[in-house]
Amino acid sequence: MLGKGTEMNLITIFTPTYNRAYCLNKCYESMKRQTCQDFDWLIIDDGSSDGTEQLVHQWMKESHGFNIRYVYKENGGMHTAYNTAYEMIETELSMNVDSDDYLTDTAVDEILTFWSQNKREDVGGIYALDQYGDGQIVGCPFPDDLKEFHGWGYKTIYYENNGKKKCHHNKGDKKFIGVTKAIKQYPPIPVFEGEKYHSLYYKQHLIERDYTILIFNRPVCAVEYMDDGSSKNMYYQYVRNPKGFCDERKFVMQYAPSRKLRIEAAIHYVAESLLTGNKHFITDSTNKTATICAAPLGVLLYLWIRKKTKE
Template identity: 30%
Template sequence: MIITVFTPSYNREKFLPKLYSSLLRQTFKDFEWVIVDDGSSDNTTELVNRWKEEGFIKIKYFKKNNGGKHRAINKGLELASGELFFIVDSDDYLTDNALEIVCKYYEPIKNNDNIIGVTGFRAYSDGSFIGGRRFPNEITDSNLIERRTKYGVTADLAHVIKTHIFRKFLFPDISGENFVAESIVWNRMSIDYKMRYFNEAIYIGEYLEEGLSSNSIRNRIKNNKYASLLYSELVNNPNVVFKLKVKSIINYWRFALCNDKSIFENLKFVKNYFLAILLFPIGYVYYLKDKKYNDVKINR
């Protein structure tokens, strides 16, 4: 088994059929579909069981109590049999040749221990790329942090990661919090590994009004321990340039002030004490702004 297509799902009965249809159309067939149902109350179970009975593709289905996408991904990695792990959200789908393209770029780096996987781009249903700038070359070996700071790439990415390495980067499990940005794991990977990026769209996405990406700030406020961990790690990441460190410290304070720790307790998680103290007032202003406009939204 070469590829595990993994889908975390929560009450997405009406969207999953489009993804299923795109998997049936794949020109590359050596894959499995692992679905972790994060406590849905709709008819997802019955729908998936019907597809399993059809037997057109191999499907593994696991239903658990609601705990957030990151915990679903951890469970998916446990269930996966593929060499590669490809997260495809339940409200999105793949281009017909997506898995064939992935394998084309994976084969040359399959035995390269320094490259963790391959990454293409996301597009809208009309074929236009989501986000902005892409890489200047058709193939680029880089990491998630460098791709923005060095190459200025802002288009949305679709990561396909070597499963055995991904399992070393499970999402942290903080009791009582159900959301953490996936970038916390990509940032950790960027310290020791590169990705092979290619300028082709393999993933079709339409951001839903009620989706996670549309509620990014609100989710970070509610899950502030995860958010402050994300930004403290960015501040301390050796690959992060100074400008990004400044932004990360501001965001660190923005969300760390939402937790139950004192300012001095929060300060110890940022290695650059001087910069953290200097930028505290700006972070505090954002914290106050978020409290006033607690329904603020940003796009992924």
């Protein structure tokens, strides 16, 4: 590990990277442009062999107002890089920015200002917005009256306003800013031998279940879905990492607040269980009723995944 200490700053921006030296500079340049540079940039190199280490070492010699920390680890997938980051982060807040993404120029300033105005002991995190490079919001923004929620934030958010219960169906990725002491209360994201993918929402689900989540309805990160990224290769991820996906679906089946979400998870659970060769997936399910109901569609999804990954 290289870099200075983290005592003075409130937030760590962490970036897992694997052979992204060709585009990581865009992320770095956005760090340099921050109107507030009271942050740490923690780079978790997940086994790169493309000169990423030399590139980062050069940046560390340059003059800038923020602190760069660099850690190299054996390749294990992005979720293992998250686990490494969470072990190392000591600042009050933390936020992931992928290696092919970059911060908006005022992101750190706005996040820290928002936190100083809204900090509470029962808060475990903040959701802000992502945008594309042209400024268009990814998916949709949050409703103006949604200021916070507690319990569940995956696709469907239930909240109250003026005594009325409301529901927001979220579309598109959002940026999670975690309260570090809350993040560290939970076990690492599960790792399965031979697999290099697990949902990165694992700890977020747990935090949403146990803490209040604040809404900062502003974009703080510009995203780009690249051809070598996991979002572009999801069908292959299903085939290569079915145990990790099954683990995530079991959580959603158990805790999701709506039947629709539980059935959707069950369909994927059946398909991914078949990919693992698990004949006891009904017995192993956290929601046997949903799994039985979803079994026919799960078989069809399994066949579809097989077809798509053979093309």
